[in-house]
Amino acid sequence: xxxxxxxxxxxxxxxxxxxxxxxxxxxxANKVVxxxxxxxxxxxxxxxxxxxxxxxxxxxxxxxxxxxxxxGNVFGVVIVSLGCEALAAQGLLKAVRTxxxxxxxxxxxxxxxxxxxxxxxxxxxxxxxxxRERTGPARLEPGExxxxxxxxxxxDPATAGLENALRAEGFQVRTAIAGAEDPGAAASRLAxxxxxxxxxVGHPYPLGLPVVxxxxxxxxxxxxxxxxxxxxxxxxxxxxxxxLLDSFWEGEPTLAERAExxxxxxxxxxxxx
Numbered sequence: 001x002x003x004x005x006x007x008x009x010x011x012x013x014x015x016x017x018x019x020x021x022x023x024x025x026x027x028x029a030n031k032v033v034x035x036x037x038x039x040x041x042x043x044x045x046x047x048x049x050x051x052x053x054x055x056x057x058x059x060x061x062x063x064x065x066x067x068x069x070x071x072g073n074v075f076g077v078v079i080v081s082l083g084c085e086a087l088a089a090q091g092l093l094k095a096v097r098t099x100x101x102x103x104x105x106x107x108x109x110x111x112x113x114x115x116x117x118x119x120x121x122x123x124x125x126x127x128x129x130x131x132r133e134r135t136g137p138a139r140l141e142p143g144e145x146x147x148x149x150x151x152x153x154x155x156d157p158a159t160a161g162l163e164n165a166l167r168a169e170g171f172q173v174r175t176a177i178a179g180a181e182d183p184g185a186a187a188s189r190l191a192x193x194x195x196x197x198x199x200x201v202g203h204p205y206p207l208g209l210p211v212v213x214x215x216x217x218x219x220x221x222x223x224x225x226x227x228x229x230x231x232x233x234x235x236x237x238x239x240x241x242x243x244l245l246d247s248f249w250e251g252e253p254t255l256a257e258r259a260e261x262x263x264x265x266x267x268x269x270x271x272x273x
Contacts, residue, residue, distance in 0.1 A: 002169055004249035006140035006196075007075070011100055014144050015072035016196045018135075019043050019211045020128050022078045022121065023069055025092055026050030026085035032106075032114050033080050036121035040129075043210040047266045050087040057270040062087055062095070064267040067192030069096045069103065073211045076102035076128040078121055083109030102128070137251070142170035148195035149175045150187055152202035156219050159201050161238035183207055185265040187214065192267070197248075199241075206230040208261020213254045217241065230255060 007018045022037040022044040024030050030046040037044035045068065049061050069077045069092075077096060081089030089105055096103040104124045111117035149155070149163055154177065166173050174195065178186040183203045190198050191212040198214045200207045204224050206216040218228075221235045228234055232255050233244055248254065 002142055002249075003139040004142065004145060005137050005251045006145070007135070008138045008140075009072070009075065009100070009102075010135075011102075013070070013072040013100065014138075014140055015074070016140075016145065016213065017073040017211065018075040018132055019073055020076050020078070020125060020132065021045070021069065021074050021211055022080065022125070023065060024050065025065070025079055025081040025087050025089040028082040028085065029080040029108060029117075032108060032117045032121065036078075036080075036118045036125070039118075039122065040125045042125060043260075043262050045210055045262070045264045047264070049266055049268070051085045053087065055270070057268060058087060060267040060269040062092060064188070064192050065092060066095045067194075068211065068264065070099035071191065071211055072194065072196060073213075074100070075132045076100075077104070078124050078128070079103065079105045080117065080121060081105065081107050083107045102131075104128075143172065145197070146172045146174065146195050147197050147199065148190040148193075149173065149199045149201060150183065150190060150203075150207075151175070151177050152183065152204075153177060153179065155201070158219055158236070158238055158241075159217075162199070162241045165238050165242055178203070182265065184263050185267075187212075188263075188265040189267065191264070206256055206259075206261065208256035208259065208263055210262040210264050213248070214256045214261070215244070215248065215254050216256060230259070 006016050020042045022033045024033045093105045106120045108117040201217045207214045216231045218231045218234045223234045
């Protein structure tokens with residue numbers, strides 16, 4: 001029976017990766033997050049929200065950040081706040097800790113400066129990295145793994161064949177169609193909903209996410225000009241896609257992971273005031 005390489009977290013979550021994520025609660029913390037995460041080479045999110053939001057819009061943003069922070073592919077998270085934003089960082093921290101105990105908060109105003117905050121984040125990242133290395137990989141059953149297939153339009157026979165083959169092996173499979181929606185936003189929502197892997201089919205450019213691997217497939221013979229090398233598979237059969245997945249299931253990174261395509265779109269329900 002097939003098993004795949006993954007990780008079992010002490011809190012009971014499972015994942016295909018065990019990333020350490022750096023997350024701003026507000027756009028004012030973006031630069032601190034970016035500098036600290038890049039120095040350590042860990043995934044991070046930057047976004048334009050977290051301040052001057054109310055009601056359903058603020059709740060949607062909080063839900064997006066919480067969903068990514070406690071994702072099964074995340075070992076630990078460092079939340080960076082300014083200290084005066086509408087999205088209460090302490091509430092975000094508490095919400096994440098209800099699902100994952102490995103969460104920390106750095107407030108820039110408490111640190112005294114952006115540089116001091118970056119140093120505080122760096123120290124936490126070093127400790128988290130050491131803690132992460134104390135646990136090794138585990139074998140996961142297919143039924144524990146959630147796969148999302150995101151098509152640009154109605155799936156073609158090859159995509160349907162891949163979906164059927166994954167279901168036959170026991171994986172949890174969800175399908176979605178981006179249509180006229182920004183495919184990055186659609187992929188981000190699938191990540192927040194818990195997909196361990198997103199298979200993106202037929203999008204005009206390769207997609208990538210901070211903590212969720214994205215396997216980019218172009219179903220036709222001619223990929224978008226100049227981008228053929230950025231797709232994991234071009235004009236492949238379901239059997240070829242499954243052979244590609246055989247390597248992925250054993251820990252081989254996707255091309256988007258290698259390129260560090262870490263794009264995340266926060267869910268919105270209204271304009272910022």
